[in-house]
Every structure is written in C-alpha cells, then in structure tokens.
Amino acid sequence: MEIKDAVGALSALAQESRLTIFRMLVQAGDAGLAAGVLGETLGIPPATLSFHLKELTRAKLVKSRSAGRYVIYSANYPEMDKLIDYLTENCCAGDATQCAPRKTC
Amino acid sequence: MEIKDAVGALSALAQESRLTIFRMLVQAGDAGLAAGVLGETLGIPPATLSFHLKELTRAKLVKSRSAGRYVIYSANYPEMDKLIDYLTENCCAGDATQCAPRKTC
DNA sequence: TTGATATTTCCATATTATTGGAAATATGGA
C-alpha cells in the first residue's frame, strides 16, 4: 500500500458518521446495508449521507451494488486488512512482546 | 475504545507527515527517535514538526520522554492495538473467510 | 557565563473538509 492510499483511507475513517457507517458495514458482512438504513440509524440528511458514502467509496473501504431503487453498501475487507498491515509493518524493532497478537475473527 | 477516541486517533494518522512519523516510530521500537531525527527525515520546519508531534501525542498514539536537550518519541503500541480492534470489532457477520488472519509480528 | 543546539509556543494565513437545502435522477408500483 502507498502512503497516499493509506492517508486517504485514514481520512475517510476519521469522521464520526463515516466511522460509524464503516463499522456497521464491517459487522454486516457481505450482505451489506442499504444507504437508507445507514442514514436512518445516523439521523443525517440524505445529502450528507451521500457525501460520506462517496468518501468511503473513494477510499475503497466500501463498495456498493444497486438493487432496484436501493443501493447496498458493504465493507471491502481486503482493503481494511491492507490498511492495518500498513500501520503495523515491521513493527516493534524485533521486540515481539510489544505486539499484541491480533484476533483473526 | 470510545468512538471519539477512535476518530481522534484516525485523524492523527490521516496526514502524510504524521503517518510517516508514526510508522517510523512503530518500526523504531521502545528506543524511539528524537524529534530532530524525525524532522530531518521529513524535511519540515521545527514548528510544523512540533505541531504534528503534539497531534499524535494528543491522540495517545505516541509518547515522549526527554533526554537532555532531546525529546525522544516512541509509539504507544497498546493504543495502536486498541484502534485496530475497534475497527475490526465483530467483523464479517460470522464469515471467517472474509477476515484475513493478522500476522502477530 | 555565553553561545550553540533542540524543541515548543504563538499567531496569522492558507487550505481543506463538512453540512444540508434544493433540484436532479432512477426505480417501482398503482
């Protein structure tokens, strides 16, 4: 992963509504959630929601598919994994005790 | 971890100079690096560097200790781990195949 | 002491991100 992509992904997550959306999608699995469901949960106007979904999409952290009138968003897990690997790359200068073992969910 | 803290940590990382600093410190281990070393590597003026180090400190992603004239910064690994856990919490709706196993460094 | 080096604080300026109303687009159902 390139630094520009990492900054893009982190910027996308660095906002309360978007982080909430992302975590809902992470937990929703591949089934995903319709934009409207996300907007209703967050209580934000459609234009604002759409702006945030666009940011997450641009960062490749979420993807969408349309189903009739609905647009279903879901998490892009490989991209999330790439970001985490980028942050922890060559961690800890060989001191493994510093590095908590990650749960593999 | 609370959402405000997560947004704070992600905002701190969502900037190219700060992300570079953080990754250098992650790789440096507990020995850490002096502010001046970071500034020289990045090629940014001291005031700008100091601003970014303060942001990372506020987010608890780095800590510092002073050693004479020098201030040595180092990564706060437990906070990094908390952030990653927060992002991946209850991931994937039970579909473990979606979730890449994390290397435990 | 005094002068050099390391880092931070202050502050004004510049840049970038967020918000949401209104209008546009798209689909489904009567």
Place this chain on the structure above:
DNA sequence: TCCATATTTCCAATAATATGGAAATATCAA
C-alpha cells in the same frame, strides 16, 4: 402514465486543519 420512494449531485456557507516565521524556553559544552 403518474406518483411515491431512494439516492445522488450541485452549490454556497461554515468549520476545522495545516503551515511556518519569529520569539520563547531549555539544555549542553566551552
């Protein structure tokens, strides 16, 4: 067709962040 629902785009106002010069603070070394 025509209307209701779902979502996006446009755009302008507002808010939050980043930048770096100059001055302040702190330590070291001679």
